[in-house]
Amino acid sequence: MTTVGVRRSRRLGRGGMRRLVPLAAVATAGALLLSACGSGSGSGGNAKSLTFWISTVPGQDAGWKKLVAQYKKEAGVTVKLVNIPYDGYPTKLHNAAQANSLPDVADVPALDPIWSSKLIDLSSIANNKSYNINANFLAKDSSGKVLAIPSDVTASGLFINKTLFKKAGVDVPASPDKTWTWTDFIAAADKVREKTGAKYSLTFDQSPSRLRAMVYEMGGKYVHADSSGKFSVDAATKKAVKYFVGLNDDKTMPKSVWTSGADPSAMFQSGDVVAYWSGVWQVPAFADSIKKFDWASVPTPAQPVQASDVNSGGMMVGFNNNGAAATAAQKFMSWVYEPKNYTELVETSGFLPVEGGLNPKYPFKSAAAQAAFKLYNEEIPLYAPISGYFNGAQTNWVLKGKSLTEDPTKTELGKAINGQQSVDKALQNIVDGYNQAVGG
Amino acid sequence: MTTTDTPRPVDADSARTVSKKRPRKGNSGELRRAVPATTLLWILAALYGLPVLWFVLSSFKPAGDLFSLPLTVLPHDPTLSGYKAAWDSANFSQYFINTAIVCVITTILTVGVSCCTGYALAKYNNRWLKFFFICILATTMLPSEVMLAPEFLVVRDLGLYNSFGGIILPAVLTATGCFMFRQFFLTVPDELVEAARIDGARELSIFMRIMVPISRPIMLTLAILSFQWRWNDYIWPLLMLNDPNKFTVQIGIQSLVGAQNINWSVLLGGSVISMIPLILIFLVFQRYVMSADINAGLKD
Numbered sequence: 001m002t003t004v005g006v007r008r009s010r011r012l013g014r015g016g017m018r019r020l021v022p023l024a025a026v027a028t029a030g031a032l033l034l035s036a037c038g039s040g041s042g043s044g045g046n047a048k049s050l051t052f053w054i055s056t057v058p059g060q061d062a063g064w065k066k067l068v069a070q071y072k073k074e075a076g077v078t079v080k081l082v083n084i085p086y087d088g089y090p091t092k093l094h095n096a097a098q099a100n101s102l103p104d105v106a107d108v109p110a111l112d113p114i115w116s117s118k119l120i121d122l123s124s125i126a127n128n129k130s131y132n133i134n135a136n137f138l139a140k141d142s143s144g145k146v147l148a149i150p151s152d153v154t155a156s157g158l159f160i161n162k163t164l165f166k167k168a169g170v171d172v173p174a175s176p177d178k179t180w181t182w183t184d185f186i187a188a189a190d191k192v193r194e195k196t197g198a199k200y201s202l203t204f205d206q207s208p209s210r211l212r213a214m215v216y217e218m219g220g221k222y223v224h225a226d227s228s229g230k231f232s233v234d235a236a237t238k239k240a241v242k243y244f245v246g247l248n249d250d251k252t253m254p255k256s257v258w259t260s261g262a263d264p265s266a267m268f269q270s271g272d273v274v275a276y277w278s279g280v281w282q283v284p285a286f287a288d289s290i291k292k293f294d295w296a297s298v299p300t301p302a303q304p305v306q307a308s309d310v311n312s313g314g315m316m317v318g319f320n321n322n323g324a325a326a327t328a329a330q331k332f333m334s335w336v337y338e339p340k341n342y343t344e345l346v347e348t349s350g351f352l353p354v355e356g357g358l359n360p361k362y363p364f365k366s367a368a369a370q371a372a373f374k375l376y377n378e379e380i381p382l383y384a385p386i387s388g389y390f391n392g393a394q395t396n397w398v399l400k401g402k403s404l405t406e407d408p409t410k411t412e413l414g415k416a417i418n419g420q421q422s423v424d425k426a427l428q429n430i431v432d433g434y435n436q437a438v439g440g
Numbered sequence: 441m442t443t444t445d446t447p448r449p450v451d452a453d454s455a456r457t458v459s460k461k462r463p464r465k466g467n468s469g470e471l472r473r474a475v476p477a478t479t480l481l482w483i484l485a486a487l488y489g490l491p492v493l494w495f496v497l498s499s500f501k502p503a504g505d506l507f508s509l510p511l512t513v514l515p516h517d518p519t520l521s522g523y524k525a526a527w528d529s530a531n532f533s534q535y536f537i538n539t540a541i542v543c544v545i546t547t548i549l550t551v552g553v554s555c556c557t558g559y560a561l562a563k564y565n566n567r568w569l570k571f572f573f574i575c576i577l578a579t580t581m582l583p584s585e586v587m588l589a590p591e592f593l594v595v596r597d598l599g600l601y602n603s604f605g606g607i608i609l610p611a612v613l614t615a616t617g618c619f620m621f622r623q624f625f626l627t628v629p630d631e632l633v634e635a636a637r638i639d640g641a642r643e644l645s646i647f648m649r650i651m652v653p654i655s656r657p658i659m660l661t662l663a664i665l666s667f668q669w670r671w672n673d674y675i676w677p678l679l680m681l682n683d684p685n686k687f688t689v690q691i692g693i694q695s696l697v698g699a700q701n702i703n704w705s706v707l708l709g710g711s712v713i714s715m716i717p718l719i720l721i722f723l724v725f726q727r728y729v730m731s732a733d734i735n736a737g738l739k740d
Contacts, residue, residue: 057698058529058706082684083530085694088675095592095679099601109699265701269507285701291504 047324049078050332051103053093054314055086056349059284063349064107067341075335077328079105104321104329107151107314111139111398120318120326122146125334132356133337136388137312139395147395149337150312152351155380155387156213157308158185158300159268159276159286161198162368163293168195172298176379179299179306182218182243189274190252199272201252203264204244208409209309209390210277215240216307216386217300223434225393231434233427241413241423248417259414280376281313284350287369297372300379307384311391313351352376397438408433499523499708506704522709529706530692531684532713539688540717542604542677543670549612550666551659557613558621559651563633573622580615592679602682611670617662624658625651660725671718689714 045051054064061083068079082103084092089109096102097115123146125131126138139148165172170188173179180188189201204210215222220237233241247253256262268276269286271293276282286295300308316336318329335341339355346353346360352373353360362373397403408430416426494513498506499522501515526532561573579587591610600606628651636646652659674690681687693714696707 055695055699057696057701057703058525059703060698080684082682083695085678085691085697086699087694087697088678091675092678096682098592099596101601101682263702266507266704270511271507281698281701285703289503289506289703289705291502 045080045104045321045325045328047328048076049080050105050325050328051080051082052332053082053084053103053106053108055084055089055107055109060349063345063347063351066348067336067345070341070344071332071335075331077332079332102319102321104325105316105318105332107316108148109314110403111148111315111317111395113398113401113403115319116147116398118319119147120320120330122149122316122318122330122333124330125149125337128334128337131337131339131342134354134356136385137310137354137391139315139398141399148312148315148317149333150314150354151316152313152346152349153310153354153380154280154313154352155308155310155376155383156210156277156279156300157372157376157379158298159278159282160189160296160298161268161271161274161293162296163271164192164196164198164274166294168192170195172296176299176306176375176382179302181303182214182301183303185275185301186247186252192274193251196274198274200250200254200267200274202247202275202277203257203267203273204247204253204277205264205279206258206261206410206414208407209311210279211241211244211409211413212390213300213307213309213387214244214277216309216384217305218243218303219305221386221389223431224389225434225439229440231431231439233431238424238427241427245413245416245423245426255417258410259418280352280372283369283372284364287364287366294368296368297375299375305384305386306379306382307387308379309390310380310383310387312354352380400438402438404434404437495708496712499705499712501705503703503705506708520709522705523713524709525703525706526696526710526713529710530695531687532689532692532710534685535687535689535692536717538604538686539671539690542607542688543667545604546608546611546670547663547666549608550614550617551663553612554614554617554621554662555652555655555659556647557618558623559625559647561618561622562625562628563630573618576613576615576618588675588679595680601680602686603680604686606680607673607677607688610676611673614666614669617666620658620662621655624655628654664722664725667721668718671714 052064052068054061056064061081064081068081072078086109090112093102093106093108094112094114097112097118102115102118123144126133126135126146126149133149134153137150137153138146140146160172165188168191170192172188186201192198193201212222215237218236218240220240221234222237223231223233225231248255248258254262254267257264257267264276265278265282265285267273268278269290271290283297300306316333318326318333320326336345337355339358342353342355343358343360345351346358347362350362350364350373360373362370364370364373394404412421412426412429412433415421416423421429497513497515500518500520502517502519502521505512505516557576561569595601595606595610598606598609600609632650633646636650641649672690673688674694677688678691678694681691693707693710696703696710
């Protein structure tokens with residue numbers, strides 16, 4: 001074979017090359033054709049046409065679709081709504097910034113140092129008194145420039161399987177002012193589980209945010225930075241996290257959620273779990289998907305702090321692509337936050353409003369969903385200021401050019417629940433992780 | 441790779457003769473040996489098939505039925521609402537056309553390029569060719585995530601951002617394809633080439649008239665694989681494409697998964713829809729796929 005090969009290559013060197021020339025020409029032509037398909041990546045819209053990136057599941061984009069159609073009618077500006085999958089959205093924004101092709105307006109999950117300098121100042125909208133936007137949730141830089149306004153707020157919350165509670169004859173608190181403690185609630189849920197033969201008392205989202213909410217309610221501050229920016233955990237946090245890890249005993253709570261990523265929502269929807277610690281975004285889904293039993297939102301426990309982890313559901317930002325588009329983008333956002341239009345968005349999409357003084361009427365047919373939204377809207381004003389700490393802290397990190405890409409909480413506590421390390425060691429690792437990523 | 445040691449066409453012929461002879465020679469001893477093996481295969485098939493069957497059947501369940509206990513295999517009142525919601529939620533028909541264009545063009549180019557490369561690597565003996573082969577193999581040793589950022593910069597600077605060219609071009613050369621063709625052409629006896637040359641065939645016609653036709657099984661195997669890779673590609677098209685009219689099916693499916701909650705019934709419907717073209721392609725071409733293990737442990 002070697003001889004054949006050698007001879008072949010020698011022959012190619014002489015006469016074969018000539019024959020290869022047309023082939024190479026075809027290949028080059030193909031490549032050129034391909035590159036010709038590439039439209040110039042000139043970024044940004046103009047005064048009459050804007051691009052708006054959002055990331056929602058089907059159903060929850062209804063509000064935006066409605067507003068965009070209405071804006072076209074009223075202002076004659078076409079807003080092109082692009083729904084980007086949540087998984088990959090930050091990476092996409094990152095790359096779009098590099099390719100100089102950011103949208104004009106976007107509803108983003110978090111700010112990113114790579115593009116935060118390209119944002120337009122939204123202070124004229126945020127400071128408009130008639131909009132009544134809750135200033136705690138704005139993302140501002142040190143000069144007072146408003147970089148982002150939440151599209152909505154989200155809060156952690158507790159769901160129960162009302163049918164099981166009724167069957168076991170256990171009562172739940174009727175209003176947020178007379179709420180229960182975590183210990184009371186767990187005792188009640190355990191009692192319901194034992195009486196009804198349900199599989200677990202509680203499922204708990206595998207999410208640092210949900211754990212923060214629980215720690216806040218038990219008097220801790222979770223991983224908190226001091227004035228020099230160094231992170232630590234206080235005694236109450238240690239106690240609360242130990243309590244939480246102890247609950248993962250495959251009776252009160254299944255270990256599989258925090259150790260191997262089982263879907264807690266699916267478990268609760270099966271009807272075999274007494275309660276579920278999640279958040280307001282579940283309400284529209286439950287209204288549709290739970291038919292076999294009655295569910296309800298109940299007041300979040302307070303031991304003794306009435307708190308939750310309140311975040312922006314999405315952050316509305318405008319990108320300064322070019323003068324005309326930036327002005328048009330700002331005009332559009334200002335229009336969105338006009339109470340009349342914003343109420344419509346909140347109602348159609350099932351959002352909790354960031355503007356005060358609205359009285360949204362949600363279109364849910366389910367009484368449980370209506371009651372749930374009423375409860376959340378009542379509770380949020382009662383929450384201690386710590387509830388918004390993380391939301392604000394994240395913005396500050398970004399402005400310093402840092403970001404917590406992956407919260408170490410999930411993995412470290414997973415190991416603790418699995419018995420691979422002590423809770424103290426896990427907390428130490430989490431604090432170290434925070435210090436390394438966003439400390440100082 | 442031992443499976444490719446004997447030339448393929450001969451292999452196919454002998455298989456056919458063996459199967460013709462078997463019924464005549466059939467006796468109870470052979471039957472006794474076949475029963476346990478067949479049973480095992482059926483059990484394995486059921487093990488693999490059941491989850492898929494459950495998945496497909498679940499897609500016909502209404503959202504409320506999916507998680508309610510006791511879990512059932514058959515839907516109580518079958519509904520297409522999940523499919524409808526998935527189809528309506530985004531511009532799926534456009535996504536299908538886009539993905540089909542990308543997959544077909546990429547597959548044709550990949551098969552062509554891999555065939556040429558594999559032939560050169562197997563039949564020409566040059567030091568730099570060997571080095572080139574090592575370079576191609578080396579690309580499989582880096583995780584694709586590592587290459588994402590530099591690849592993005594290159595493609596962007598070529599002006600292919602937000603165009604189908606940007607997702608077709610980087611996918612054309614695959615180490616797996618080149619390797620498959622190289623291994624195959626190594627098994628083709630050199631005497632065949634000698635004979636053709638004595639008959640006066642030129643280099644290109646040896647390749648086009650002899651080598652390309654006999655490598656048909658490899659071509660079809662690679663075509664199926666390549667089509668599947670491109671069909672299931674998600675992160676690269678997501679980063680490359682900005683215009684929703686150019687989105688691919690996987691981006692559409694992924695947009696059904698939210699940050700905090702997943703509408704399973706819609707997602708199931710969408711996933712089943714996206715599987716259909718692949719299954720069709722496979723059904724049409726499966727008889728050409730000679731050995732399934734050729735793909736084992738390889739990546740695109």
